[in-house]
Amino acid sequence: MENLRIPAHVAIIMDGNGRWAKKRGLPRKMGHVEGCKVVEQTVEDAARLGIQYLTVYAFSTENWKRSEDEVDALMQLFRYYAKRLLKIANENNVRVKFIGDISRFAPDIIEGIRSLEETSAKNTGLTFCIAVNYGSRDEIRRGMTRMMEDCREGKILPSEVTEETISSYLDTADMPDPDLLIRTSGEERLSNFILWQLAYSEFYFADVLWPDFNKDELVKAIEAYNGRDRRFGNAK
Numbered sequence: 001m002e003n004l005r006i007p008a009h010v011a012i013i014m015d016g017n018g019r020w021a022k023k024r025g026l027p028r029k030m031g032h033v034e035g036c037k038v039v040e041q042t043v044e045d046a047a048r049l050g051i052q053y054l055t056v057y058a059f060s061t062e063n064w065k066r067s068e069d070e071v072d073a074l075m076q077l078f079r080y081y082a083k084r085l086l087k088i089a090n091e092n093n094v095r096v097k098f099i100g101d102i103s104r105f106a107p108d109i110i111e112g113i114r115s116l117e118e119t120s121a122k123n124t125g126l127t128f129c130i131a132v133n134y135g136s137r138d139e140i141r142r143g144m145t146r147m148m149e150d151c152r153e154g155k156i157l158p159s160e161v162t163e164e165t166i167s168s169y170l171d172t173a174d175m176p177d178p179d180l181l182i183r184t185s186g187e188e189r190l191s192n193f194i195l196w197q198l199a200y201s202e203f204y205f206a207d208v209l210w211p212d213f214n215k216d217e218l219v220k221a222i223e224a225y226n227g228r229d230r231r232f233g234n235a236k
């Protein structure tokens with residue numbers, strides 16, 4: 001632990017909730033219930049370790065295709081955690097931010113998301129970024145549509161478009177790119193998650209299923225990151 005370089009921004013693809021539940025003969029949604037408890041713990045662990053940004057993939061644009069029962073269970077969890085995270089955020093000086101197209105959610109969920117963002121906006125510690133109804137290609141499409149509208153209105157010129165300009169139209173506009181990406185459950189795919197932002201990130205794949213993830217696993221990932229020969233990034 002000592003002298004570990006802490007990555008400024010850690011992103012996590014939380015995978016394996018369904019398999020965790022199946023192994024125990026439980027419905028898939030119980031895996032998500034357990035997964036949420038681990039999210040809560042990970043936010044506290046990340047804040048204490050001095051990580052500045054933690055981004056998690058909570059619900060993808062593809063996840064709507066899951067069974068009605070599973071999607072409903074995830075929506076109920078978002079309702080419950082929008083309230084619960086208010087308390088956790090304020091106790092841990094955490095600022096919560098959402099990325100993705102939230103317009104597809106029920107009005108009360110949108111309201112919960114907005115109030116969580118507004119209430120925690122003044123906090124100065126960890127920024128906890130939650131990707132919901134998120135797909136990287138959809139984010140780029142939405143961002144480029146806005147950029148083209150600004151072009152049409154004369155706010156920017158095509159010849160002025162830099163990589164930074166493109167970044168500024170993405171949902172993550174005010175955040176540094178991740179230094180470290182962790183994916184649990186042994187799968188080694190990006191699944192349409194922050195593709196542009198991960199251009200220079202280190203990838204760490206853990207075999208553990210998301211509900212079994214804990215602080216030791218997070219530290220192991222950071223240790224592996226410390227062992228990499230890294231030439232880019234924001235780490236302290």
Ligand code: FPP
Pocket residue numbers: 014015016017018019020032035036039056057058059063077078081082130185
């Ligand atoms: C992947 O496991 C996990 C998800 C699709 C959902 C992850 C969501 C949470 C942990 C809840 C997040 C909540 C908050 C409050 C941020 P999977 O179902 O794909 O597992 P499998 O690959 O084993 O089937």
